[in-house]
Amino acid sequence: MNEKMSMFWSGVREEVPLLVGVFPFGMIYGALALNAGLSLAASQMMSSIVFAGSAQFITAQLVHDAAPGLVIVLTIAVVNLRHMLYSASLAPYLEKLPVRWKILLAYLLTDEAYAPTALKFEREGASPLGHWFLFGAGLALWSTWQISTGLGIFLGAAIPQNWPLDFALPLTFIALVMPVLRNRPAVMAALSAGLVALLAYNLPFKLGLILAALTGILVGTMLEGRRSSRRTL
Amino acid sequence: MNIWLVMFLGGLITFGMRFSFIYLFGRFHIPETLRRALHYVPPAVLSAIIFPEILIHDGKLALTLGNDRLLAGLVAVLVAQWTKNTLLTILAGMAALLVLQFVVR
Known part of the structure; x- marks a missing residue:
């Protein structure tokens, strides 16, 4: 086995523990997207076109709520902003690669592929074959996500229509939000966003969602700013 | 807007953000405030x-x-x-x- 392949497989291996959590998540997405009213083909293809877990769940929810397309696109953009951080964090290690590699690796750069790769790069520094590690981790995640989506769609189609399965979407969001409420700014961001979402619920085009999200982000950022400036005083 | 167009645009924006710094490395930096805002x-x-x-x-x-x-x-x-x-x-x-x-x- 040459060095490229051994780097590739070490990326795959370090991705495996994460895949245990990703697989059921992909299945839940598949089942819920179908139930939210997306076609079979759209539910499956979103996993390769958008390829970002939480943005896909949110898109399914917004399609279910009949939100306008522009609001859905804007929401996807806000939710996926964090990927710019990952991009910035890995950029120095991928600097010398040809553009076709950069395109491929950028497409595969999800939360779950970023995590083991960033650890590896920080631990071992830049290496001429390091990108094969990210490729292995990213491809392992990508394949798992496509297969688990398909399986979820298959099983989701068997769930009786009168079951309130649409409620599983907000439940998924509750499961995702609770662990991030670690400090006061985060809690206040969540509460202020929730409050504005209720007050602005009747705004047209689901604009209340965007307004609420921006309010929460602003409140959290300002509270953290105040806290850290107090600390330096 | 058609769901396929929504997915295509959403996917394009997502890819653009993942590609941004990998492609433009060294030419600009993320402002500290934006970095902080992303946590929320x-x-x-x-x-x-x-x-x-x-x-x-x-x-x-x-x-x-x-x-x-x-x-x-x-x-x-x-x-x-x-x-x-x-x-x-x-x-x-x-x-x-x-x-x-x-x-x-």
């Missing part, structure tokens, strides 16, 4: 979706014990807090809703 995207966006989903019923605020989704949502909050497990949270919330809808009422 998940709690803000998720709560902006959760609150109306469980608190608004038939277009009106429903802060009552008769609101099944509110009660089931609170069960999910507790389970999420205790177990930190996505699957268990969804199962507990769904079970609570089904019991409330088909057994209690």
Whole structure:
């Protein structure tokens, strides 16, 4: 086995523990997207076109709520902003690669592929074959996500229509939000966003969602700013 | 807007953000304020979706014990807090809703 392949497989291996959590998540997405009213083909293809877990769940929810397309696109953009951080964090290690590699690796750069790769790069520094590690981790995640989506769609189609399965979407969001409420700014961001979402619920085009999200982000950022400036005083 | 167009644009923007710094390395930096703001995207966006989903019923605020989704949502909050497990949270919330809808009422 040459060095490229051994780097590739070490990326795959370090991705495996994460895949245990990703697989059921992909299945839940598949089942819920179908139930939210997306076609079979759209539910499956979103996993390769958008390829970002939480943005896909949110898109399914917004399609279910009949939100306008522009609001859905804007929401996807806000939710996926964090990927710019990952991009910035890995950029120095991928600097010398040809553009076709950069395109491929950028497409595969999800939360779950970023995590083991960033650890590896920080631990071992830049290496001429390091990108094969990210490729292995990213491809392992990508394949798992496509297969688990398909399986979820298959099983989701068997769930009786009168079951309130649409409620599983907000439940998924509750499961995702609770662990991030670690400090006061985060809690206040969540509460202020929730409050504005209720007050602005009747705004047209689901604009209340965007307004609420921006309010929460602003409140959290300002509270953290105040806290850290107090600390330096 | 057609769902395929929405997915295509959403995918293009997502790819663009993942590609941005890998492609433009060294030419500009993320401002510190934006970096800080990104921490609050998940709690803000998720709560902006959760609150109306469980608190608004038939277009009106429903802060009552008769609101099944509110009660089931609170069960999910507790389970999420205790177990930190996505699957268990969804199962507990769904079970609570089904019991409330088909057994209690």
